[in-house]
Amino acid sequence: MIRKLAIVLAIVPALGFATACGGQSDDEGGKVKVVWWHGQTEAEGQILKDLADEYNKTHPGVEVDPEVGTTNVDEMLQKVQAALAGGEPPDVAYMYGSWSSTLAATPKVVDLSSMVKDPSFGWDDFWPAAREAATVDGKVIGVPSVVDNLGLIYNKKLFDAAGLPYPTKDWTWDDFRAAAKRLTDPGKGVFGTSYVVTGDEDTVWRFWPMLWQQGGSILGSDGKTAAFASPQAAQSLDLWRAMAVEDKSVYLDQNGEKFLPLFYSGKVGMEMAGPWAMRDLADHQVDYGVVPLPGYGGNHQTISGPDNWVVFDNGSKRAQAAKDFLAWLTKPEQDARWSLGSGNLPIRQATSKLPAYEKFAEQFTGADAFLANQENAVQARPAIEGYPDISAAVGDAIDKALLGQATAQQALSDAAAEADKILAKG
Amino acid sequence: MAADALTLRRRHARPRVRLMPQLTGWGFVGPATLVIVGLSIFPAVWALILSLRDDNLLAPGSFVGLQNYRDLLDDPDLRAATLHTLLYSVLYVPGSLVIGLPIALALNRPIRFRAFYRTCLFVPYVVSAAATGILANFILDPQFGIVNDLLAGAGVARQGFLQDPSQALLTLVVVSLWGSVGLPIVVYLAALQDIPRELLEAARVDGAGAVRVFRAVTLPQLRPATVFLVIWQTIDALQLFDLVYTTTKGQPLDSTTVIVFYLYQQAFQLFHAGYGAAVAYALFVVTLIVSGAALWHARRGEAPS
Numbered sequence: 259m260i261r262k263l264a265i266v267l268a269i270v271p272a273l274g275f276a277t278a279c280g281g282q283s284d285d286e287g288g289k290v291k292v293v294w295w296h297g298q299t300e301a302e303g304q305i306l307k308d309l310a311d312e313y314n315k316t317h318p319g320v321e322v323d324p325e326v327g328t329t330n331v332d333e334m335l336q337k338v339q340a341a342l343a344g345g346e347p348p349d350v351a352y353m354y355g356s357w358s359s360t361l362a363a364t365p366k367v368v369d370l371s372s373m374v375k376d377p378s379f380g381w382d383d384f385w386p387a388a389r390e391a392a393t394v395d396g397k398v399i400g401v402p403s404v405v406d407n408l409g410l411i412y413n414k415k416l417f418d419a420a421g422l423p424y425p426t427k428d429w430t431w432d433d434f435r436a437a438a439k440r441l442t443d444p445g446k447g448v449f450g451t452s453y454v455v456t457g458d459e460d461t462v463w464r465f466w467p468m469l470w471q472q473g474g475s476i477l478g479s480d481g482k483t484a485a486f487a488s489p490q491a492a493q494s495l496d497l498w499r500a501m502a503v504e505d506k507s508v509y510l511d512q513n514g515e516k517f518l519p520l521f522y523s524g525k526v527g528m529e530m531a532g533p534w535a536m537r538d539l540a541d542h543q544v545d546y547g548v549v550p551l552p553g554y555g556g557n558h559q560t561i562s563g564p565d566n567w568v569v570f571d572n573g574s575k576r577a578q579a580a581k582d583f584l585a586w587l588t589k590p591e592q593d594a595r596w597s598l599g600s601g602n603l604p605i606r607q608a609t610s611k612l613p614a615y616e617k618f619a620e621q622f623t624g625a626d627a628f629l630a631n632q633e634n635a636v637q638a639r640p641a642i643e644g645y646p647d648i649s650a651a652v653g654d655a656i657d658k659a660l661l662g663q664a665t666a667q668q669a670l671s672d673a674a675a676e677a678d679k680i681l682a683k684g
Numbered sequence: 685m686a687a688d689a690l691t692l693r694r695r696h697a698r699p700r701v702r703l704m705p706q707l708t709g710w711g712f713v714g715p716a717t718l719v720i721v722g723l724s725i726f727p728a729v730w731a732l733i734l735s736l737r738d739d740n741l742l743a744p745g746s747f748v749g750l751q752n753y754r755d756l757l758d759d760p761d762l763r764a765a766t767l768h769t770l771l772y773s774v775l776y777v778p779g780s781l782v783i784g785l786p787i788a789l790a791l792n793r794p795i796r797f798r799a800f801y802r803t804c805l806f807v808p809y810v811v812s813a814a815a816t817g818i819l820a821n822f823i824l825d826p827q828f829g830i831v832n833d834l835l836a837g838a839g840v841a842r843q844g845f846l847q848d849p850s851q852a853l854l855t856l857v858v859v860s861l862w863g864s865v866g867l868p869i870v871v872y873l874a875a876l877q878d879i880p881r882e883l884l885e886a887a888r889v890d891g892a893g894a895v896r897v898f899r900a901v902t903l904p905q906l907r908p909a910t911v912f913l914v915i916w917q918t919i920d921a922l923q924l925f926d927l928v929y930t931t932t933k934g935q936p937l938d939s940t941t942v943i944v945f946y947l948y949q950q951a952f953q954l955f956h957a958g959y960g961a962a963v964a965y966a967l968f969v970v971t972l973i974v975s976g977a978a979l980w981h982a983r984r985g986e987a988p989s
Contacts, residue, residue: 339957342741342742343741360742360743360955361742363740364742364743365743365744366742447827449827457933457938458933458953510847512846512847512932512933512935513821513932513933520828643955646954647954650949650954654937654938657935657937658937661936663849663937
């Protein structure tokens with residue numbers, strides 16, 4: 259039993275210990291080594307491995323070593339935490355955009371400002387929301403690895419069966435609610451839509467577009483107080499509450515892993531989802547369409563959750579080699595192979611002008627709609643260190659409202675009070 | 685002088701004679717010591733230092749003394765997590781004994797297919813908690829799970845189970861009991877077979893009925909096993925994590941956020957590794973006290989007999 263206790267106490271250091279044992283040397287046969295934790299498996303991992311092989315062939319002085327790092331990117335930061343504690347971080351790692359502020363405060367993260375400022379890099383060609391999400395207080399903590407946005411995907415068969423017209427790009431949230439109600443059929447176990455109620459960022463980021471569409475913002479202009487508990491935001495949350503509690507048209511997904519499979523099997527009519535679903539949708543041969551999110555007063559803003567390649571400092575030689583590799587990797591030709599090959603949107607606009615994109619758009623229904631929807635991704639979440647804590651408070655508030663345990667205004671006001679406390683701590 | 689010289693010579697002489705046996709001894713103990721120091725003591729000390737720091741393991745943190753421990757006392761979320769853990773333990777520990785003992789008694793009788801039943805009851809214990817959790821998620825899904833289909837067939841209203849804030853923790857207790865009742869059964873079975881036959885026979889000869897034999901002979905003889913199980917299951921309950929992680933992730937509405945899951949969230953999702961380590965240490969101390977108290981109580985109970 260002592261051993262069992264020790265395991266709990268030792269989650270962190272044991273990981274560090276384990277990685278510290280697997281040393282990585284700077285030079286391997288005179289070559290500069292770049293260890294690349296990409297977090298991708300199967301077909302996606304193979305694409306990246308092929309790219310690394312090609313780079314190694316054409317760049318004799320460098321050895322890019324692609325490793326999975328972790329099969330679940332949710333745990334990537336945790337893994338790198340442990341690797342840093344052991345003193346052997348990877349040179350490049352795949353990181354979620356929501357971690358940017360924490361990464362910016364990490365001294366071992368290499369500032370890529372000078373690299374992206376180089377005209378040959380073409381930083382202006384990247385999507386504005388992705389650039390903003392990668393920049394924290396003037397420090398560029400990474401370059402986009404995957405960009406996405408939330409749109410509305412709908413199952414055409416279910417709409418036909420209910421005799422409803424398909425959603426349009428001019429839909430309001432009231433249209434959305436009415437359709438969800440009509441689609442719901444408890445007898446057949448069919449829901450109009452679903453919402454992820456894990457209470458973490460997966461819950462929270464689906465809510466911010468509704469706030470932004472009404473001119474609201476997450477924080478006040480001074481960045482010191484929470485501004486998300488506005489009456490308009492409460493009204494939006496109340497719409498979801500009413501759909502979940504009164505209409506019972508919302509499937510509440512507690513672990514965030516069921517809502518898409520349910521959509522694939524025709525049990526949910528509409529989902530807020532991103533381009534990452536297109537591959538599975540094609541595999542399951544779902545007859546679906548994609549439109550931007552419903553809006554308020556013609557404003558259809560969405561949210562983009564760009565992920566980044568982040569460089570960690572293992573000495574200037576390796577850092578430079580890692581930067582050179584990333585500059586190559588994000589060129590349109592390579593981006594077409596990685597992003598389009600893995601069923602993602604191009605990370606830069608030039609890629610969408612290549613012939614490869616046309617093929618991609620033909621292959622995946624809704625690719626054009628998601629690409630066009632990038633224009634609606636104009637705001638990013640605040641890049642402050644307290645964001646994860648604030649997100650946790652808002653996640654609780656949304657869950658409370660959707661489960662009918664509090665009014666929308668009460669839940670949001672409580673979360674805002676908590677957020678103010680977090681912000682005051684700094 | 686002579687005596688001094690003698691002791692001096694002896695001092696010199698001793699190590700030479702004992703060197704080999706000592707080396708042999710260390711040869712046996714060494715590897716295990718290294719493993720314990722490397723994988724238990726070193727991380728434990730490291731975590732203790734971490735618990736005194738404001739640190740996220742990424743940026744250089746700062747030493748804050750006992751601030752993390754002071755924060756523990758004024759953390760409503762931690763208080764809620766503690767309550768959930770206590771409620772879980774209070775249901776799980778006695779529950780596993782109360783269910784395990786009768787099954788062990790039944791399996792101790794000469795019945796047909798006994799080995800088969802024993803295997804069946806022990807299999808869930810061998811299955812990893814992750815698999816148990818995923819399985820529970822499937823069959824207990826409120827909308828699409830088989831349990832609710834059966835309930836609906838029997839005319840009972842559909843339940844929320846793991847997605848209903850007032851049922852989730854209870855459901856977890858039931859799932860845990862299913863997954864772990866194999867241990868008390870096996871331990872009690874072994875203890876039952878250790879009870880001397882003469883004791884039972886003597887009691888019967890003295891005219892004791894089945895109930896009396898059970899209460900006056902079997903139960904007291906099972907005492908060491910019970911003490912062991914109470915301590916073991918309590919530690920198990922206080923450290924509940926994997927099942928929560930694979931089923932509810934602390935939801936709905938944090939109603940299944942137990943202490944270890946809370947410290948995981950703090951350390952790895954909200955980047956408060958120092959605070960998480962402090963929670964871990966507080967839990968360690970509590971576990972130590974609880975185990976110590978149980979042992980002390982057991983010893984005191986044994987003393988008069």
